[in-house]
Amino acid sequence: METNLYLSTFTILIAVAVSNLLAQGLKKIAPTYVNLAVGILVGLLPFTNATVLNFDNEIFMTVVIAPLLFFEGQNTRVLIVRRKLKLILSTAVGLAVAIAIIVGLAVHVLAAVAWPLALIMVAISAPTDATALDSVTGGRDLPAHVGTVLRMEALFNDATGLIILQAGVLWYTSGHLALGQNLLAFLWSAGGGVLFGAGVAFLLMLARQALLRSRWNLASSQIIIYLMTPILIYLVAELGQLSGIIAVVSAGLVYNGEAQRSRFSDPRQFHLSVQLINFGTEILNSFVFVVLGILLARIMMGYRAGSMRWLWLGLLIYGLALILRYGYARLIHLAQSHAVIFALGGVHGTVTLALALSVSVLTAADNQLVLLVETVVILFSMLVPTLILPRLLPTDTTAVVMAPKVATMRQAMVAAGLTRIEPLILTSAVRASVTYDLRDQLQQNKLSRFLQQWGQSSWEPVLFTGDEALQERRALMYAFDAERQYLYDLALEHRFDTKTIYKLYSEILLAESLVLDPANQAE
Structure with a gap:
Protein backbone atom coordinates (compact mmCIF):
# COMPACT_ATOMS: atom_id res chain seq x y z
CA MET A 1 0.00 0.00 0.00
CA GLU A 2 2.83 2.38 0.92
CA THR A 3 4.64 1.71 -2.35
CA ASN A 4 1.40 2.23 -4.30
CA LEU A 5 0.87 5.56 -2.56
CA TYR A 6 4.35 6.74 -3.57
CA LEU A 7 3.84 5.56 -7.17
CA SER A 8 0.40 7.19 -7.33
CA THR A 9 1.72 10.52 -6.04
CA PHE A 10 4.72 10.33 -8.37
CA THR A 11 2.48 9.69 -11.40
CA ILE A 12 0.21 12.64 -10.63
CA LEU A 13 3.16 14.98 -9.96
CA ILE A 14 4.78 13.99 -13.26
CA ALA A 15 1.44 14.68 -14.97
CA VAL A 16 1.36 18.11 -13.25
CA ALA A 17 4.90 18.92 -14.43
CA VAL A 18 4.21 17.81 -18.01
CA SER A 19 0.87 19.63 -18.23
CA ASN A 20 2.38 22.86 -16.88
CA LEU A 21 5.19 22.66 -19.43
CA LEU A 22 2.66 22.09 -22.21
CA ALA A 23 0.62 25.04 -20.96
CA GLN A 24 3.68 27.27 -21.37
CA GLY A 25 3.73 26.45 -25.08
CA LEU A 26 -0.03 26.57 -25.58
CA LYS A 27 -0.61 30.19 -24.62
CA LYS A 28 -4.09 30.35 -26.18
CA ILE A 29 -5.37 27.53 -23.96
CA ALA A 30 -5.90 28.13 -20.23
CA PRO A 31 -3.47 26.07 -18.10
CA THR A 32 -6.42 24.55 -16.24
CA TYR A 33 -7.69 22.93 -19.42
CA VAL A 34 -4.24 21.54 -20.20
CA ASN A 35 -4.07 20.08 -16.66
CA LEU A 36 -7.54 18.62 -17.15
CA ALA A 37 -6.67 17.12 -20.55
CA VAL A 38 -3.47 15.50 -19.24
CA GLY A 39 -5.41 14.13 -16.26
CA ILE A 40 -8.02 12.61 -18.60
CA LEU A 41 -5.19 11.06 -20.64
CA VAL A 42 -3.66 9.56 -17.48
CA GLY A 43 -7.07 8.14 -16.58
CA LEU A 44 -7.67 6.69 -20.05
CA LEU A 45 -4.29 4.97 -20.51
CA PRO A 46 -4.39 1.58 -18.75
CA PHE A 47 -0.76 1.71 -17.58
CA THR A 48 -0.87 5.16 -15.97
CA ASN A 49 -4.42 4.68 -14.67
CA ALA A 50 -3.33 1.50 -12.87
CA THR A 51 -0.59 3.38 -11.00
CA VAL A 52 -3.01 5.93 -9.49
CA LEU A 53 -4.86 4.80 -6.36
CA ASN A 54 -8.61 5.09 -5.96
CA PHE A 55 -9.71 8.54 -4.86
CA ASP A 56 -9.65 9.13 -1.10
CA ASN A 57 -11.84 12.09 -0.23
CA GLU A 58 -10.41 12.65 3.27
CA ILE A 59 -6.78 12.67 2.14
CA PHE A 60 -7.57 14.92 -0.82
CA MET A 61 -9.48 17.47 1.25
CA THR A 62 -6.84 17.48 4.01
CA VAL A 63 -3.62 17.55 2.01
CA VAL A 64 -4.69 19.43 -1.14
CA ILE A 65 -7.88 21.47 -0.71
CA ALA A 66 -7.24 22.70 2.86
CA PRO A 67 -3.78 24.22 2.12
CA LEU A 68 -5.06 25.65 -1.18
CA LEU A 69 -7.99 27.42 0.49
CA PHE A 70 -5.68 28.55 3.29
CA PHE A 71 -3.36 30.19 0.73
CA GLU A 72 -6.32 31.78 -1.06
CA GLY A 73 -7.62 33.09 2.25
CA GLN A 74 -4.22 34.58 3.03
CA ASN A 75 -4.28 36.41 -0.31
CA THR A 76 -7.61 38.01 0.66
CA ARG A 77 -7.69 41.14 2.80
CA VAL A 78 -9.84 40.97 5.92
CA LEU A 79 -11.02 44.51 5.20
CA ILE A 80 -12.67 43.32 1.97
CA VAL A 81 -14.45 40.50 3.80
CA ARG A 82 -15.63 42.88 6.52
CA ARG A 83 -16.94 45.44 4.04
CA LYS A 84 -18.74 42.83 1.96
CA LEU A 85 -19.84 40.55 4.81
CA LYS A 86 -23.56 41.02 4.17
CA LEU A 87 -23.10 40.35 0.45
CA ILE A 88 -20.93 37.31 1.17
CA LEU A 89 -23.54 35.82 3.49
CA SER A 90 -26.36 36.42 1.02
CA THR A 91 -24.33 34.91 -1.84
CA ALA A 92 -22.50 32.03 -0.14
CA VAL A 93 -25.46 31.06 2.07
CA GLY A 94 -28.68 32.62 0.80
CA LEU A 95 -28.09 31.99 -2.91
CA ALA A 96 -26.84 28.43 -2.30
CA VAL A 97 -29.89 27.59 -0.15
CA ALA A 98 -32.30 29.16 -2.67
CA ILE A 99 -30.76 27.17 -5.53
CA ALA A 100 -30.89 23.97 -3.47
CA ILE A 101 -34.60 24.41 -2.68
CA ILE A 102 -35.86 25.72 -6.04
CA VAL A 103 -33.72 23.58 -8.34
CA GLY A 104 -34.17 20.55 -6.09
CA LEU A 105 -37.96 20.98 -6.24
CA ALA A 106 -37.83 21.39 -10.04
CA VAL A 107 -35.76 18.21 -10.42
CA HIS A 108 -38.20 16.37 -8.14
CA VAL A 109 -41.28 17.54 -10.07
CA LEU A 110 -40.02 17.64 -13.67
CA ALA A 111 -37.77 14.57 -13.58
CA ALA A 112 -39.64 12.48 -11.02
CA VAL A 113 -36.52 12.17 -8.87
CA ALA A 114 -37.11 11.47 -5.18
CA TRP A 115 -36.88 14.68 -3.12
CA PRO A 116 -33.92 13.56 -0.97
CA LEU A 117 -31.91 12.42 -4.01
CA ALA A 118 -32.74 15.65 -5.88
CA LEU A 119 -31.53 17.66 -2.87
CA ILE A 120 -28.31 15.63 -2.75
CA MET A 121 -27.66 16.29 -6.46
CA VAL A 122 -28.18 20.04 -6.17
CA ALA A 123 -26.26 20.36 -2.87
CA ILE A 124 -23.20 18.67 -4.38
CA SER A 125 -23.16 21.24 -7.17
CA ALA A 126 -23.39 24.18 -4.72
CA PRO A 127 -19.61 24.81 -4.22
CA THR A 128 -18.08 27.05 -6.88
CA ASP A 129 -14.40 27.11 -7.78
CA ALA A 130 -12.39 30.35 -7.98
CA THR A 131 -9.46 28.57 -9.66
CA ALA A 132 -11.66 27.11 -12.39
CA LEU A 133 -13.18 30.57 -12.84
CA ASP A 134 -9.78 31.98 -13.83
CA SER A 135 -9.52 29.37 -16.61
CA VAL A 136 -12.78 30.30 -18.34
CA THR A 137 -12.24 34.06 -18.73
CA GLY A 138 -9.86 33.72 -21.66
CA GLY A 139 -7.14 35.61 -19.81
CA ARG A 140 -9.32 38.70 -19.46
CA ASP A 141 -10.10 40.54 -16.27
CA LEU A 142 -13.54 40.37 -14.69
CA PRO A 143 -15.23 43.62 -13.59
CA ALA A 144 -13.69 44.35 -10.18
CA HIS A 145 -16.90 44.13 -8.14
CA VAL A 146 -18.16 40.99 -9.89
CA GLY A 147 -14.79 39.30 -9.56
CA THR A 148 -14.65 40.04 -5.84
CA VAL A 149 -18.15 38.68 -5.22
CA LEU A 150 -17.43 35.50 -7.18
CA ARG A 151 -14.19 34.85 -5.30
CA MET A 152 -15.79 35.49 -1.91
CA GLU A 153 -18.64 33.16 -2.87
CA ALA A 154 -16.17 30.43 -3.85
CA LEU A 155 -14.26 30.78 -0.58
CA PHE A 156 -17.28 30.46 1.70
CA ASN A 157 -20.05 28.48 -0.04
CA ASP A 158 -18.40 25.05 0.34
CA ALA A 159 -19.66 24.79 3.93
CA THR A 160 -23.22 25.64 2.85
CA GLY A 161 -23.19 22.94 0.20
CA LEU A 162 -21.78 20.42 2.67
CA ILE A 163 -24.49 21.09 5.28
CA ILE A 164 -27.27 20.86 2.67
CA LEU A 165 -25.70 17.63 1.44
CA GLN A 166 -25.68 16.22 4.98
CA ALA A 167 -29.36 17.16 5.31
CA GLY A 168 -30.14 15.40 2.04
CA VAL A 169 -28.21 12.28 3.05
CA LEU A 170 -30.01 12.15 6.43
CA TRP A 171 -33.34 12.54 4.62
CA TYR A 172 -32.35 9.81 2.12
CA THR A 173 -31.45 7.31 4.86
CA SER A 174 -34.10 8.09 7.50
CA GLY A 175 -36.97 9.35 5.39
CA HIS A 176 -37.29 12.52 7.50
CA LEU A 177 -36.04 16.08 6.94
CA ALA A 178 -35.08 17.68 10.27
CA LEU A 179 -34.97 21.40 9.43
CA GLY A 180 -34.28 22.57 12.99
CA GLN A 181 -31.50 20.05 13.46
CA ASN A 182 -29.93 21.01 10.11
CA LEU A 183 -30.12 24.72 10.90
CA LEU A 184 -28.36 24.19 14.22
CA ALA A 185 -25.79 22.00 12.47
CA PHE A 186 -25.13 24.78 9.97
CA LEU A 187 -24.70 27.44 12.65
CA TRP A 188 -22.39 25.17 14.63
CA SER A 189 -20.39 24.12 11.58
CA ALA A 190 -19.99 27.50 9.86
CA GLY A 191 -19.93 29.79 12.91
CA GLY A 192 -17.77 27.41 14.91
CA GLY A 193 -15.46 27.00 11.93
CA VAL A 194 -14.91 30.75 11.70
CA LEU A 195 -14.19 31.13 15.43
CA PHE A 196 -12.03 28.02 15.69
CA GLY A 197 -9.96 28.72 12.57
CA ALA A 198 -9.41 32.38 13.40
CA GLY A 199 -8.71 31.62 17.09
CA VAL A 200 -6.13 28.89 16.47
CA ALA A 201 -4.47 30.93 13.72
CA PHE A 202 -4.27 33.94 16.05
CA LEU A 203 -2.62 31.88 18.81
CA LEU A 204 -0.16 30.32 16.36
CA MET A 205 0.55 33.77 14.94
CA LEU A 206 1.37 35.10 18.43
CA ALA A 207 3.67 32.12 19.06
CA ARG A 208 5.51 32.54 15.75
CA GLN A 209 5.83 36.30 16.18
CA ALA A 210 7.24 35.80 19.69
CA LEU A 211 9.78 33.36 18.26
CA LEU A 212 10.58 35.77 15.45
CA ARG A 213 11.54 38.42 18.00
CA SER A 214 13.66 36.11 20.14
CA ARG A 215 17.00 34.35 19.91
CA TRP A 216 15.12 31.08 19.38
CA ASN A 217 13.93 32.04 15.91
CA LEU A 218 14.78 29.53 13.17
CA ALA A 219 13.37 29.90 9.65
CA SER A 220 13.10 26.16 8.99
CA SER A 221 11.00 25.58 12.13
CA GLN A 222 8.83 28.60 11.39
CA ILE A 223 8.13 27.35 7.86
CA ILE A 224 7.23 23.87 9.11
CA ILE A 225 4.77 25.33 11.64
CA TYR A 226 3.31 27.56 8.94
CA LEU A 227 2.85 24.77 6.37
CA MET A 228 1.30 22.41 8.93
CA THR A 229 -1.20 25.06 10.13
CA PRO A 230 -3.98 24.46 7.53
CA ILE A 231 -3.72 20.67 7.84
CA LEU A 232 -3.86 20.80 11.65
CA ILE A 233 -6.76 23.26 11.71
CA TYR A 234 -8.74 21.29 9.11
CA LEU A 235 -8.34 17.94 10.88
CA VAL A 236 -9.18 19.23 14.37
CA ALA A 237 -12.16 21.26 13.06
CA GLU A 238 -13.57 18.22 11.27
CA LEU A 239 -13.16 16.12 14.42
CA GLY A 240 -15.29 18.68 16.26
CA GLN A 241 -18.01 18.57 13.57
CA LEU A 242 -17.01 22.07 12.44
CA SER A 243 -16.45 23.17 8.87
CA GLY A 244 -12.76 22.51 8.20
CA ILE A 245 -13.02 24.50 4.97
CA ILE A 246 -14.38 27.62 6.69
CA ALA A 247 -11.79 27.16 9.46
CA VAL A 248 -8.78 27.17 7.10
CA VAL A 249 -10.15 30.13 5.11
CA SER A 250 -10.59 32.08 8.37
CA ALA A 251 -7.05 31.15 9.41
CA GLY A 252 -5.73 32.43 6.10
CA LEU A 253 -7.54 35.74 6.58
CA VAL A 254 -5.84 36.16 9.98
CA TYR A 255 -2.44 35.51 8.44
CA ASN A 256 -3.03 38.12 5.72
CA GLY A 257 -2.80 40.88 8.31
CA GLU A 258 0.28 39.29 9.86
CA ALA A 259 2.09 39.25 6.51
CA GLN A 260 1.34 42.92 5.97
CA ARG A 261 2.94 44.04 9.22
CA SER A 262 5.90 41.69 9.80
CA ARG A 263 7.59 41.44 6.41
CA PHE A 264 10.69 43.38 7.44
CA SER A 265 11.29 41.59 10.75
CA ASP A 266 13.18 38.87 8.89
CA PRO A 267 13.09 39.70 5.15
CA ARG A 268 14.81 36.48 4.08
CA GLN A 269 12.28 34.35 5.95
CA PHE A 270 9.36 36.41 4.65
CA HIS A 271 10.61 36.15 1.06
CA LEU A 272 10.93 32.38 1.43
CA SER A 273 7.36 32.19 2.78
CA VAL A 274 6.00 34.18 -0.17
CA GLN A 275 7.83 31.95 -2.64
CA LEU A 276 6.49 28.84 -0.91
CA ILE A 277 2.93 30.21 -1.04
CA ASN A 278 3.24 31.00 -4.76
CA PHE A 279 4.85 27.64 -5.50
CA GLY A 280 2.34 25.72 -3.36
CA THR A 281 -0.65 27.49 -4.91
CA GLU A 282 0.54 26.81 -8.46
CA ILE A 283 1.31 23.13 -7.80
CA LEU A 284 -1.88 22.45 -5.83
CA ASN A 285 -4.07 24.18 -8.45
CA SER A 286 -2.53 22.04 -11.19
CA PHE A 287 -2.74 18.94 -8.99
CA VAL A 288 -6.46 19.54 -8.42
CA PHE A 289 -7.30 19.64 -12.12
CA VAL A 290 -5.09 16.70 -13.06
CA VAL A 291 -6.94 14.69 -10.40
CA LEU A 292 -10.25 16.02 -11.72
CA GLY A 293 -9.31 14.82 -15.21
CA ILE A 294 -8.41 11.35 -13.91
CA LEU A 295 -11.71 11.09 -12.02
CA LEU A 296 -13.76 12.26 -15.00
CA ALA A 297 -12.05 9.68 -17.23
CA ARG A 298 -12.74 6.90 -14.72
CA ILE A 299 -16.39 7.90 -14.31
CA MET A 300 -16.97 7.89 -18.06
CA MET A 301 -15.12 4.57 -18.50
CA GLY A 302 -17.26 3.07 -15.75
CA TYR A 303 -20.49 4.17 -17.45
CA ARG A 304 -22.58 1.38 -18.87
CA ALA A 305 -24.60 2.44 -21.90
CA GLY A 306 -28.27 2.81 -21.19
CA SER A 307 -30.64 5.66 -20.44
CA MET A 308 -29.33 9.18 -21.08
CA ARG A 309 -31.39 10.50 -18.19
CA TRP A 310 -28.21 11.67 -16.41
CA LEU A 311 -27.36 13.99 -19.30
CA TRP A 312 -30.53 16.01 -19.31
CA LEU A 313 -30.69 15.97 -15.48
CA GLY A 314 -27.24 17.56 -15.40
CA LEU A 315 -28.30 20.12 -18.02
CA LEU A 316 -31.50 20.85 -16.06
CA ILE A 317 -29.60 21.48 -12.81
CA TYR A 318 -26.96 23.64 -14.51
CA GLY A 319 -29.50 25.59 -16.58
CA LEU A 320 -31.87 26.35 -13.70
CA ALA A 321 -28.98 27.35 -11.42
CA LEU A 322 -27.74 29.67 -14.17
CA ILE A 323 -31.14 31.38 -14.36
CA LEU A 324 -31.35 31.76 -10.57
CA ARG A 325 -27.82 33.18 -10.41
CA TYR A 326 -28.77 35.76 -13.03
CA GLY A 327 -31.94 36.66 -11.14
CA TYR A 328 -30.00 37.03 -7.89
CA ALA A 329 -27.44 39.28 -9.60
CA ARG A 330 -30.20 41.55 -10.83
CA LEU A 331 -31.71 41.51 -7.34
CA ILE A 332 -28.49 42.91 -5.86
CA HIS A 333 -28.54 45.63 -8.55
CA LEU A 334 -25.83 44.39 -10.89
CA ALA A 335 -26.09 45.73 -14.43
CA GLN A 336 -27.44 43.29 -17.00
CA SER A 337 -24.04 42.52 -18.54
CA HIS A 338 -22.47 42.09 -15.09
CA ALA A 339 -25.37 39.85 -14.05
CA VAL A 340 -24.68 37.57 -17.01
CA ILE A 341 -21.00 37.44 -16.07
CA PHE A 342 -21.89 36.62 -12.46
CA ALA A 343 -24.28 33.86 -13.55
CA LEU A 344 -21.68 32.28 -15.83
CA GLY A 345 -19.00 32.71 -13.16
CA GLY A 346 -20.50 29.96 -11.00
CA VAL A 347 -17.94 27.42 -12.22
CA HIS A 348 -17.69 24.02 -10.51
CA GLY A 349 -14.60 21.88 -10.08
CA THR A 350 -12.94 19.25 -7.97
CA VAL A 351 -14.68 20.02 -4.66
CA THR A 352 -18.01 19.25 -6.35
CA LEU A 353 -16.72 15.89 -7.57
CA ALA A 354 -15.08 15.19 -4.19
CA LEU A 355 -18.45 15.69 -2.48
CA ALA A 356 -20.11 13.39 -5.02
CA LEU A 357 -17.54 10.68 -4.34
CA SER A 358 -17.87 11.12 -0.57
CA VAL A 359 -21.54 10.03 -0.46
CA SER A 360 -21.44 6.35 0.40
CA VAL A 361 -25.05 5.64 1.47
CA LEU A 362 -26.61 5.70 -2.00
CA THR A 363 -27.65 2.60 -3.87
CA ALA A 364 -25.41 1.54 -6.76
CA ALA A 365 -27.84 2.93 -9.35
CA ASP A 366 -28.30 6.24 -7.52
CA ASN A 367 -24.56 6.55 -6.96
CA GLN A 368 -23.78 6.19 -10.67
CA LEU A 369 -26.58 8.63 -11.53
CA VAL A 370 -25.21 11.24 -9.13
CA LEU A 371 -21.64 10.88 -10.42
CA LEU A 372 -22.73 11.23 -14.06
CA VAL A 373 -25.02 14.19 -13.31
CA GLU A 374 -22.24 16.04 -11.44
CA THR A 375 -19.82 15.29 -14.29
CA VAL A 376 -22.21 17.00 -16.70
CA VAL A 377 -22.62 19.98 -14.34
CA ILE A 378 -18.85 20.40 -13.97
CA LEU A 379 -18.10 20.13 -17.70
CA PHE A 380 -20.88 22.48 -18.80
CA SER A 381 -20.09 25.00 -16.04
CA MET A 382 -16.59 25.21 -17.54
CA LEU A 383 -17.37 24.95 -21.26
CA VAL A 384 -20.30 27.41 -21.46
CA PRO A 385 -18.49 30.38 -19.86
CA THR A 386 -15.33 29.53 -21.84
CA LEU A 387 -17.32 30.11 -25.03
CA ILE A 388 -19.30 33.14 -23.84
CA LEU A 389 -17.27 35.12 -21.28
CA PRO A 390 -14.40 36.11 -23.63
CA ARG A 391 -17.03 37.77 -25.83
CA LEU A 392 -18.40 39.77 -22.90
CA LEU A 393 -15.10 40.86 -21.35
CA PRO A 394 -12.86 43.54 -22.88
CA THR A 395 -9.68 42.27 -24.53
CA ASP A 396 -6.53 43.13 -22.63
CA THR A 397 -3.74 43.52 -25.20
Missing part, protein backbone atom coordinates in the same frame (compact mmCIF):
# COMPACT_ATOMS: atom_id res chain seq x y z
CA THR A 398 -1.30 45.12 -22.76
CA ALA A 399 0.88 42.02 -22.39
CA VAL A 400 1.06 41.45 -26.16
CA VAL A 401 1.88 45.08 -26.90
CA MET A 402 4.38 45.37 -24.05
CA ALA A 403 6.30 42.14 -24.75
CA PRO A 404 8.65 43.57 -27.45
CA LYS A 405 9.02 46.82 -25.49
CA VAL A 406 9.98 44.92 -22.35
CA ALA A 407 12.54 42.90 -24.31
CA THR A 408 14.05 46.11 -25.67
CA MET A 409 14.00 47.64 -22.19
CA ARG A 410 15.79 44.62 -20.73
CA GLN A 411 18.48 44.73 -23.45
CA ALA A 412 19.07 48.43 -22.82
CA MET A 413 19.25 47.76 -19.07
CA VAL A 414 21.93 45.09 -19.50
CA ALA A 415 23.78 47.31 -21.99
CA ALA A 416 23.93 50.02 -19.33
CA GLY A 417 25.50 47.54 -16.93
CA LEU A 418 28.06 46.37 -19.50
CA THR A 419 28.95 49.97 -20.33
CA ARG A 420 29.56 50.72 -16.65
CA ILE A 421 32.19 47.96 -16.27
CA GLU A 422 34.11 48.83 -19.47
CA PRO A 423 36.52 51.35 -17.83
CA LEU A 424 37.11 49.13 -14.77
CA ILE A 425 40.52 47.47 -14.38
CA LEU A 426 39.73 43.76 -14.34
CA THR A 427 41.63 40.61 -15.18
CA SER A 428 40.52 38.95 -18.41
CA ALA A 429 39.03 36.01 -16.48
CA VAL A 430 36.97 38.27 -14.21
CA ARG A 431 35.79 40.43 -17.13
CA ALA A 432 34.71 37.33 -19.07
CA SER A 433 32.86 35.94 -16.04
CA VAL A 434 31.08 39.21 -15.23
CA THR A 435 30.12 39.74 -18.88
CA TYR A 436 28.68 36.22 -18.99
CA ASP A 437 26.66 36.83 -15.81
CA LEU A 438 25.23 40.11 -17.06
CA ARG A 439 24.31 38.69 -20.47
CA ASP A 440 22.64 35.79 -18.69
CA GLN A 441 19.98 38.28 -17.57
CA LEU A 442 18.82 38.18 -21.20
CA GLN A 443 18.90 34.36 -21.23
CA GLN A 444 20.84 34.58 -24.49
CA ASN A 445 24.06 32.79 -23.57
CA LYS A 446 24.45 29.76 -25.79
CA LEU A 447 24.39 26.26 -24.31
CA SER A 448 28.01 25.71 -25.34
CA ARG A 449 29.01 28.83 -23.42
CA PHE A 450 27.10 27.62 -20.36
CA LEU A 451 28.83 24.23 -20.51
CA GLN A 452 32.20 25.98 -20.62
CA GLN A 453 31.32 28.03 -17.53
CA TRP A 454 29.92 24.93 -15.82
CA GLY A 455 33.15 23.05 -16.47
CA GLN A 456 35.23 25.83 -14.92
CA SER A 457 33.06 26.10 -11.81
CA SER A 458 32.83 22.31 -11.40
CA TRP A 459 36.42 21.22 -11.90
CA GLU A 460 38.57 24.17 -10.84
CA PRO A 461 39.22 24.19 -7.05
CA VAL A 462 38.18 27.84 -6.64
CA LEU A 463 37.13 30.07 -9.51
CA PHE A 464 38.25 33.37 -7.99
CA THR A 465 40.11 34.13 -4.77
CA GLY A 466 41.53 37.19 -3.13
CA ASP A 467 41.74 40.24 -5.37
CA GLU A 468 39.90 38.61 -8.29
CA ALA A 469 36.93 37.71 -6.09
CA LEU A 470 36.78 41.33 -4.89
CA GLN A 471 37.02 42.55 -8.50
CA GLU A 472 34.13 40.32 -9.55
CA ARG A 473 31.88 41.44 -6.69
CA ARG A 474 32.59 45.15 -7.25
CA ALA A 475 32.13 44.88 -11.01
CA LEU A 476 28.75 43.21 -10.61
CA MET A 477 27.64 45.79 -8.07
CA TYR A 478 28.72 48.65 -10.36
CA ALA A 479 26.79 47.02 -13.22
CA PHE A 480 23.66 46.45 -11.15
CA ASP A 481 23.80 50.05 -9.94
CA ALA A 482 23.87 51.25 -13.57
CA GLU A 483 20.96 48.98 -14.47
CA ARG A 484 18.88 50.29 -11.57
CA GLN A 485 19.71 53.88 -12.51
CA TYR A 486 18.59 53.20 -16.07
CA LEU A 487 15.23 51.88 -14.84
CA TYR A 488 14.84 54.79 -12.42
CA ASP A 489 15.41 57.31 -15.24
CA LEU A 490 12.95 55.38 -17.41
CA ALA A 491 10.32 55.53 -14.67
CA LEU A 492 10.66 59.32 -14.53
CA GLU A 493 9.75 59.51 -18.21
CA HIS A 494 6.36 57.83 -17.55
CA ARG A 495 6.50 55.98 -20.86
CA PHE A 496 6.17 52.49 -19.41
CA ASP A 497 3.90 50.74 -16.96
CA THR A 498 5.42 51.06 -13.48
CA LYS A 499 4.62 47.41 -12.68
CA THR A 500 6.87 46.30 -15.54
CA ILE A 501 9.69 48.53 -14.35
CA TYR A 502 9.25 47.34 -10.76
CA LYS A 503 9.43 43.73 -11.93
CA LEU A 504 12.77 44.29 -13.67
CA TYR A 505 14.00 46.35 -10.73
CA SER A 506 13.18 43.55 -8.30
CA GLU A 507 15.06 41.06 -10.49
CA ILE A 508 18.18 43.22 -10.16
CA LEU A 509 17.76 43.43 -6.38
CA LEU A 510 17.43 39.64 -6.18
CA ALA A 511 20.55 39.28 -8.32
CA GLU A 512 22.40 41.63 -5.97
CA SER A 513 21.33 39.52 -2.99
CA LEU A 514 22.91 36.49 -4.67
CA VAL A 515 26.20 38.40 -4.88
CA LEU A 516 26.18 39.98 -1.43
CA ASP A 517 24.28 37.62 0.88
CA PRO A 518 26.23 34.46 1.81
CA ALA A 519 22.96 32.69 2.71
CA ASN A 520 21.81 33.02 -0.91
CA GLN A 521 25.03 31.76 -2.49
CA ALA A 522 25.62 28.24 -3.75
CA GLU A 523 28.87 26.74 -2.55
